[in-house]
Amino acid sequence: MSDLSDLPPGRPWWHAASHPAPALLVALALWGWAMTHTDVSDLDDFGLVTALHPTFWAGLALLTVGFWATLRGPRRHPAWAPAYVVGLLVMERATQAVLYPTPLYAWAWKHDAVVDHLLTAGRLENADAIGDMAVYDQWPGFFAAQAALVRLLGVDSAAQFMAWWPLVCGLMLLLPLLLLYRTFTEDRRLIWTGVWIFCVANWVGQDYFSPQSVAFALHLGVLAVVLRRYGRPGQSAVRQRQAVWTVLLTVLVVAVVISHQLTPGMLIVSLAALFLTRRYRDKVPLVTTVVIFLAWCLTAALPFLSAALPDMIRSIGDIGGNVSTGYGATPTGTGAVTTSWVARLLSASVLLLAVVGVLRQPVLRHRAMPLLLIAAAPLPMLGASSYGSEMIFRVLMFMLPGAAFFAAAALLPQVRTLTAMERTSRTEPRLYGWLPLLALLAGTLAFVPSYSGKDRISYFPPAEVDLVRQVVDQAPDASLVVAADRNYPLAFADYWRVDHYWFLDDDREHVDAIVHDPAATLARDMSAVESPGRAYLLFSRGQFADSEMNGLLTKGQLDRIRQSVDASPLFERVAGNDAGVAYVLKETGR
């Protein structure tokens, strides 16, 4: 029989609530509830933000608070922090896959079309056969692998699984990111706060079904290996052993180079920045990457590069032109403007926090100097190319791994040297309990409008997919599909046999001519199609949303164009539903 005094002291009832498990489980349960009570059938200009059930926001806030409490509890099992981060990824990157019945983003649908092309053709084709789309056949790595996956899974197309790609990609990124951070600190608070900030600040949305999503993860993997295994002065014995590492590195670099145009460039500038430091003056990774990149550019990718070279040379040094987002990318309307500003504010805050972290953490700045270099290395690329008006977003994304680490450092107590720690034993100021939590909460909640605030543009309901499918299926070879812009699903479907023309891509003068006299101008534009091809005109809600919210044509103008075509004897209606309408140019209209 034991004495009662042997028992541990009684714990208050609320002790159980401070355990990491209840907060995580309740947050996920709230998310699950929100997923079954959110209606996405009528999105407004704020996208998913206003459509989400309030329990989603409660779940996200609870998850963030729980995560922060878990990190601050010194006796918590180390598995709780990754569990919370995976929870965050599920809430961030799986929400759209659960809510929407069809995959998002016109660009993802375009990549699905490229996979479809490889499966149909069974080989790579050049510009003579498929025009501008040949560029994808010159960096085919991702698409070839996805083509194999589609067949191996036995599904009709990549559209059946690509909605889940952001989650897969987020989980993949965790591995190199953790390894990068663990190279410079043992402090799990710093590591996981950095990972959390990276996840919530990575709103740029390059994690959709795309080559850059995989190439970015591999890029970080290469950097993690270089930082861990090439960081010592090169003695001959070490170099000999590094040969095996170089073989592995080569496999990863080749996969990056054959998959994406920009990522190898970013990898090279990052490795070059590291090479400038005494600690990483090993030329093997840099030379290996440059040689593989040049070898690919001068062989497989030469047709595209030789055609694009004059423009690329012209844009070098034109920073103003390179960072401008261009015509058709001006947020218009309260929703688009607000969500764009939230996204900008989120990125600016993280970069500002990173600067604060660098300034107030001299010890960390010295120890993690390579991460600082990796964060700064992509900046010169702003002067190199506009990359289709996207360079500023890409640079931001490549800066983020390093920036998130130092942003986390700004939210945590100062890192001191071992000697300084032995001399003083300072307690953590109360400030470090609340302020960082508020910053994390604000960033986490701001992610949603930044990432999903334009879902009215990105989401295509099943009716819209059906409508476009009907048009493509009935189009004979050598047909032309005309639309206002390319923001609709299957916009590139069958591009090897069906041509496309998006009149809002044309110069402003011609767009004005279409607005002035829609049916006659469009009929003239479409009349060059030769038999047996037909010329189709498609209007769908995705085009309207994109045009309105990006400052192209207003809904009134587009409606007028559609009504003019509808009333014209030159066109005949061939398909239509509540998501849009399609017409064909009559044979007599040519």
Place this chain on the structure above:
Amino acid sequence: MTPQELVVRALPPFGGWLALSALALPDGSVLRGAAMVAFLAAGPGAAMLRICGPALAMVPAAGPVERRDPAFERHSDQLERLMLTVFVSVALVLLAGTVFIATHAFSAQRVLLTLTLLTTAAAFCPRLRASPPRTAKGTAT
């Protein structure tokens, strides 16, 4: 060879042959998908790393200055192996797909069979051991 070593050696090719046999399952079935994804995401990389592991471990990894947790370095090494297992697998799938499509010989079955054969061959290879560092006179230390 310990039972654990046998499992590490045999599991990747087993996964490959399992994925190949899963092609007999109906199109789009969950079991077929799970077998494919599991093998393609980890099999080839695991086989390569088993061969290279000892040689890779000869190069010391850079780590944080503070060394409070004795297990930290070991956990980082494990994380690195996990990352490389996945990333090398993904890279090899990209490479195999590209080679077949570029040579006009593309078929998904060929990609899977090639990776399975590669993984099987790797299982029969001895592990790669880096030569010990030499002194100035060329004798082992």
